[in-house]
Amino acid sequence: MAETIDQIFVLAKDRFLDLLGIVLPDWIILLVRILISIAVLLAVAPVVMMYMTWLERKVLGRIQNRYGPNRVGIFGLLQPIADGIKMLTKEDIVPKNADQVIHFLAPVVIVIAPLLVLAVLPFGRNMIAADLNVGLLFFLGVSTFGVIALFMGSWASRNKYSLLGGMRAFAQMISYEIPMVLSVVPVILVTSSLSTAAIVEAQLGWKWFIFTPWGGFAALVFFLCGVAEVNRTPFDLPEAESEIVAGFHTEYSGMKFALFYMAEFISTFAISGLAVTLFLGGWDGPAFLPSWFWFGLKTFILILIMIWFRGTLPRFRVDQLMGFAWKVFLPFTLANIFIAALWALLPYPKNFIADTIGITVILTLLQIFNRKETPKKRKYLYAN
Amino acid sequence: MFGWGVLKGMLVTLWNFLLTYLWPKKGIFTVQYPEKKLPLAQRYRNFPFLVYDGTPHMIRCVACKICESECPPKCIYIIPEKDAEGRVQKKPAVFDIDYAICMNCGLCEEVCPFDSIFMDHEYEISKYNRAEDLMVRKEALLKPWEYFAKIRPHDFERIEAKRAAKSAKAKPVAPAEKPSQKPDAGPTSPQQGSVPKNG
Numbered sequence: 001m002a003e004t005i006d007q008i009f010v011l012a013k014d015r016f017l018d019l020l021g022i023v024l025p026d027w028i029i030l031l032v033r034i035l036i037s038i039a040v041l042l043a044v045a046p047v048v049m050m051y052m053t054w055l056e057r058k059v060l061g062r063i064q065n066r067y068g069p070n071r072v073g074i075f076g077l078l079q080p081i082a083d084g085i086k087m088l089t090k091e092d093i094v095p096k097n098a099d100q101v102i103h104f105l106a107p108v109v110i111v112i113a114p115l116l117v118l119a120v121l122p123f124g125r126n127m128i129a130a131d132l133n134v135g136l137l138f139f140l141g142v143s144t145f146g147v148i149a150l151f152m153g154s155w156a157s158r159n160k161y162s163l164l165g166g167m168r169a170f171a172q173m174i175s176y177e178i179p180m181v182l183s184v185v186p187v188i189l190v191t192s193s194l195s196t197a198a199i200v201e202a203q204l205g206w207k208w209f210i211f212t213p214w215g216g217f218a219a220l221v222f223f224l225c226g227v228a229e230v231n232r233t234p235f236d237l238p239e240a241e242s243e244i245v246a247g248f249h250t251e252y253s254g255m256k257f258a259l260f261y262m263a264e265f266i267s268t269f270a271i272s273g274l275a276v277t278l279f280l281g282g283w284d285g286p287a288f289l290p291s292w293f294w295f296g297l298k299t300f301i302l303i304l305i306m307i308w309f310r311g312t313l314p315r316f317r318v319d320q321l322m323g324f325a326w327k328v329f330l331p332f333t334l335a336n337i338f339i340a341a342l343w344a345l346l347p348y349p350k351n352f353i354a355d356t357i358g359i360t361v362i363l364t365l366l367q368i369f370n371r372k373e374t375p376k377k378r379k380y381l382y383a384n
Numbered sequence: 385m386f387g388w389g390v391l392k393g394m395l396v397t398l399w400n401f402l403l404t405y406l407w408p409k410k411g412i413f414t415v416q417y418p419e420k421k422l423p424l425a426q427r428y429r430n431f432p433f434l435v436y437d438g439t440p441h442m443i444r445c446v447a448c449k450i451c452e453s454e455c456p457p458k459c460i461y462i463i464p465e466k467d468a469e470g471r472v473q474k475k476p477a478v479f480d481i482d483y484a485i486c487m488n489c490g491l492c493e494e495v496c497p498f499d500s501i502f503m504d505h506e507y508e509i510s511k512y513n514r515a516e517d518l519m520v521r522k523e524a525l526l527k528p529w530e531y532f533a534k535i536r537p538h539d540f541e542r543i544e545a546k547r548a549a550k551s552a553k554a555k556p557v558a559p560a561e562k563p564s565q566k567p568d569a570g571p572t573s574p575q576q577g578s579v580p581k582n583g
Contacts, residue, residue, distance in 0.1 A: 062404045063397045066414045312397040313390065 006290040010126045037129035041118045049265040050080035056307050063311035090254035099156035106153030107259035113146040114266035121273045122197050124283045124292030135196040147173040157251035165247025169238035179329035180225035183218040186340030187278050200282030208281035213355035214340040219279035226271035234313035272302035335362040426536045429503030430488045434525045444500030446474040451492035459485035479522040484514050505535045
């Protein structure tokens with residue numbers, strides 16, 4: 001029974017294809033098999049996004065001592081739908097001097113990347129849309145693609161605030177891409193695979209990488225870089241409301257604006273999903289609940305943490321943001337690869353000690369090299 | 385330690401988040417407006433209304449036009465009532481206040497020597513039409529003196545005491561002056577103000 005519930009979506013899909021197989025030839029079945037996965041992802045992603053906005057508003061409200069949306073439907077559950085209708089009926093304004101084509105294309109292109117990367121996330125046992133043998137590489141490569149769309153939007157708007165936002169986005173995303181990828185390298189090194197499904201399988205039975213010394217810190221760095229990648233507080237400089245109006249989407253309204261938000265929320269979901277896959281054991285969990293439930297739960301918790309960040313932390317300054325990526329994350333992740341290699345190389349008790357020593361050393365060094373430098377008081381020799 | 389402040393801040397927000405569920409009275413300050421309302425302060429004011437004693441016919445206003453002339457945005461419009469011979473009566477025939485123009489300053493209440501116009505507590509007055517619906521006529525402005533006692537008990541006591549003292553002082557003179565109500569008693573004549581029940 002548990003097995004059936006665990007595999008219920010896979011079984012339903014197979015059953016449906018079997019039924020189709022009675023009337024249709026094999027090659028169409030092959031196509032339909034792919035199309036079903038695509039259709040499910042395309043249908044689920046916007047719904048996930050809608051209810052993430054609802055969740056975010058609810059949690060933020062509670063953090064700020066108020067109820068969030070609670071007027072439309074019970075607990076405000078219909079609020080995202082009402083917002084969707086509002087967005088669709090709003091006037092779509094294009095600035096007179098904007099580059100019409102690119103201005104239109106940017107919000108369309110920006111949702112492509114987060115939707116594509118969902119294909120390589122294992123949502124449960126056997127529940128992966130495309131088990132690529134380079135799945136992780138695919139994810140990292142394609143998710144970076146979003147920044148181009150973002151810059152398209154900011155450039156085509158012909159607005160100083162937009163352009164500033166786009167520039168910030170570019171600088172930030174490229175800076176954070178490097179430690180993010182480097183924090184993933186230890187996982188590849190230990191599992192010796194780029195396939196997300198294989199990475200999850202390597203962690204089965206509570207051997208989650210977050211419980212290893214290198215994995216814990218890599219997960220932290222990956223998660224923080226992920227927050228920076230999707231432009232969420234405290235890394236939301238590209239759309240800093242109090243500084244540059246709305247950043248790259250200043251000149252967007254109506255559904256185009258909503259598409260930017262959709263991209264942001266789906267990539268939040270995707271990044272959380274990848275963090276779960278890489279470090280939190282993916283769909284692994286006690287067997288009394290189905291695997292997809294465990295994946296959902298862990299992703300949900302990570303999303304909650306992101307919302308918690310947003311409710312708590314103020315925005316970084318640009319120099320702090322860059323310094324964080326280049327002075328803290330980058331050296332740490334580089335050292336972390338070596339530490340993970342030690343873990344993979346040595347037998348059990350030794351590798352634990354070696355890793356602890358290694359991490360202590362690198363953290364101490366980071367502390368020393370990043371300490372605050374207060375200039376000595378200047379002595380005026382002649383002025384008096 | 386590096387990051388300690390961040391953790392402390394996170395704990396503060398977490399505690400506030402949990403408080404809203406564990407102890408909603410302390411955690412959530414929202415007053416869900418259409419269902420629940422905050423009690424208004426007694427000295428709250430927004431738009432003026434006219435006072436009558438007993439029945440709406442016994443309107444206190446004597447159409448002296450002081451409030452009309454004092455009103456800074458000139459939102460009050462008064463025409464005194466006239467009897468069959470064209471003599472001006474101490475009663476408004478027309479008393480309009482344009483709520484769209486009124487700026488809630490409360491000067492009319494302050495200048496009124498007859499205690500007949502006061503600022504109200506009614507704030508749900510949104511209307512569809514600015515020109516017609518917000519032009520409030522005399523009938524809609526009239527509210528009983530007891531209503532004032534309800535919304536502003538302190539002011540009620542003060543004004544009642546003042547009026548009682550005034551009427552006590554005016555009583556010996558009143559019977560003599562009452563019949564001598566000249567037709568030339570213009571709308572701005574404030575004598576006899578202490579006995580507006582006739583007015």
